[in-house]
Amino acid sequence: xxxxxxxxxxxxxxxxxxxxxxxxxxxxxxxxxxxxxxxxxxxxxxxxxxxxxxxxxxxxxxxxxxxxxxxxxxxxxxxxxxxxxxxxxxxxxxxxxxxxxxxxxxxxxxxxxxxxxxxxxxxxxxxxxxxxxxxxxxxxxxxxxxxxxxxxxxxxxxxxxxxxxxxxxxxxxxxxxxxxxxxxxxxxxxxxxxxxxxxxxxxxxxxxxxxxxxxxxxxxxxxxxxxxxxxxxxxxxxxxxxxxxxxxxxxxxxxxxxxxxxxxxxxxxxxxxxxxxxxxx
Amino acid sequence: xxxxxxxxxxxxxxxxxxxxxxxxxxxxxxxxxxxxxxxxxxxxxxxxxxxxxxxxxxxxxxxxxxxxxxxxxxxxxxxxxxxxxxxxxxxxxxxxxxxxxxxxxxxxxxxxxxxxxxxxxxxxxxxxxxxxxxxxxxxxxxxxxxxxxxxxxxxxxxxxxxxxxxxxxxxxxxxxxxxxxxxxxxxxxxxxxxxxxxxxxxxxxxxxxxxxxxxxxxxxxxxxxxxxxxxxxxxxxxxxxxxxxxxxxxxxxxxxxxxxxxxxxxxxxxxxxxxxxxxxxxxxxxxxxxxxxxxxxxxxxxxxxxxxxxxxxxx
Numbered sequence: 001x002x003x004x005x006x007x008x009x010x011x012x013x014x015x016x017x018x019x020x021x022x023x024x025x026x027x028x029x030x031x032x033x034x035x036x037x038x039x040x041x042x043x044x045x046x047x048x049x050x051x052x053x054x055x056x057x058x059x060x061x062x063x064x065x066x067x068x069x070x071x072x073x074x075x076x077x078x079x080x081x082x083x084x085x086x087x088x089x090x091x092x093x094x095x096x097x098x099x100x101x102x103x104x105x106x107x108x109x110x111x112x113x114x115x116x117x118x119x120x121x122x123x124x125x126x127x128x129x130x131x132x133x134x135x136x137x138x139x140x141x142x143x144x145x146x147x148x149x150x151x152x153x154x155x156x157x158x159x160x161x162x163x164x165x166x167x168x169x170x171x172x173x174x175x176x177x178x179x180x181x182x183x184x185x186x187x188x189x190x191x192x193x194x195x196x197x198x199x200x201x202x203x204x205x206x207x208x209x210x211x212x213x214x215x216x217x218x219x220x221x222x223x224x225x226x227x228x229x230x231x232x233x234x235x236x237x238x239x240x241x242x243x244x245x246x247x248x249x250x251x252x253x254x255x256x257x258x259x260x261x262x263x264x265x266x267x268x269x270x271x272x273x274x275x276x277x278x279x280x281x
Numbered sequence: 282x283x284x285x286x287x288x289x290x291x292x293x294x295x296x297x298x299x300x301x302x303x304x305x306x307x308x309x310x311x312x313x314x315x316x317x318x319x320x321x322x323x324x325x326x327x328x329x330x331x332x333x334x335x336x337x338x339x340x341x342x343x344x345x346x347x348x349x350x351x352x353x354x355x356x357x358x359x360x361x362x363x364x365x366x367x368x369x370x371x372x373x374x375x376x377x378x379x380x381x382x383x384x385x386x387x388x389x390x391x392x393x394x395x396x397x398x399x400x401x402x403x404x405x406x407x408x409x410x411x412x413x414x415x416x417x418x419x420x421x422x423x424x425x426x427x428x429x430x431x432x433x434x435x436x437x438x439x440x441x442x443x444x445x446x447x448x449x450x451x452x453x454x455x456x457x458x459x460x461x462x463x464x465x466x467x468x469x470x471x472x473x474x475x476x477x478x479x480x481x482x483x484x485x486x487x488x489x490x491x492x493x494x495x496x497x498x499x500x501x502x503x504x505x506x507x508x509x510x511x512x513x514x515x516x517x518x519x520x521x522x523x524x525x526x527x528x529x530x531x532x533x534x535x536x537x538x539x540x541x542x543x544x545x546x547x548x549x550x551x552x553x554x555x556x557x558x559x560x561x562x563x564x565x566x567x568x569x570x571x572x573x574x575x576x577x578x579x580x581x582x583x584x585x586x587x588x589x590x591x592x593x594x595x596x
Contacts, residue, residue: 014395018406021392026409028424050435096320103313117583118328122531124552128559128569129334152327155320184312212417215534220560231419235538246427253423257416264415265408
């Protein structure tokens, strides 16, 4: 009997914790969705229950977002920077991860940790000198400045993650390939890379989300509205003055956050295993 | 690849011509640095050099306009330390970071423990939990700006509904203590997912036998947690904590979007002050000096990571 009450207690505690925290996590996104489709008159009537639609839902906010602001352009800019940064990251981090896992002896582990530590040097420390570098290269107010600078935080962590992935592959795989006549490099490119596809995909998704997350560099380097990424366009340009278009703002927030989260979710198991394998082995 | 192919290629690899052509690609002494070189070079150029530049700026009198780069010694640091703005920012950074991390450690453990058993809808719950971390942070905070809105705050509406408050409600971002509380809440919202995910991996790596043995010995929930589970997940908890600290101390997005450091600098932290001074204010040197005060802290965190790396290598 006592056991039973105890079990009920444990279950209700668990349901309570999950319920409250899940609500806390998900609420802003639910709130974005409700706000985005509510008519302005409904939205700003203080007598209304904010969760209910007193008037039929509307697309006016979404239309304004795409036709009267540069939101679409910002999405394209973000995709442009994201894809290029992912490519650069893979080109630099995949070979580096392999070298750290296999081709370096004692100094490899130390160098690996050194590379990992550079990930901890934050943009808030580097944005001031980098703003000068960007100006000197005549890249200020250009998306190319972001393409140049973003790999500085995607490469270290990605190399570290790839090192973990490669270490998990049995050495026999390459040895067999080398017996078959591949050079070490050939074994890496033709045999190891294909079987590490899930690791590489994890790094690609991870880098792309980091690009979408980045704020400090973008807000420092980019000044004209047309060149903004979605992460700075929405908060700096749409939130201007005291007249906020909350409907359009929330539509913009929802479109820029939830789809990427859904894609990410498909990879999350690989990501978690990669993350912890890299970070704690 | 069929067997005759592989015999052909392995025979070929013994021919002298083939070996000379791939000597570089086979020599591990050269191949390692060759594969590692581009990444290391990039990191040195875009992290190492700017870092040294930041060090130099902090002892110079440089501004965004360029011009002079004279050496002024520690003048920037001494000038900065004396200002009330800096002292408030330092105090706020510590309050903001510590309260956030303590709450994140408690809540992430509670969440990870709650997610230990399988149940229907677990995948959906996990997706929802991960949302704040995956969603671009600057976008997510805008939703909070709307939730905290001075006139239309849905939070005030919900509190009124439950009878906790009457009248118009709180100005969440307008009053000093409430503003600090609000940005801490948003920071927890943002970072709890990552800590939970890291801890979940830690809990998952504990062999079931250990839990079974503890159950056979009759350990209750709390004893089981403090004497069996917690010691085993301590290293990975440290990883979660270090990531949390670094993201909290170096991030300024939440503050930039929600309070801009206000009201009256009560939510200004070192990272945001460095931005407002160095970029918005145009004083690169002083901004760099402020940002560098984060460095000892980052060094301590880096040493923490080194300790973990060392321990995992030994065991």
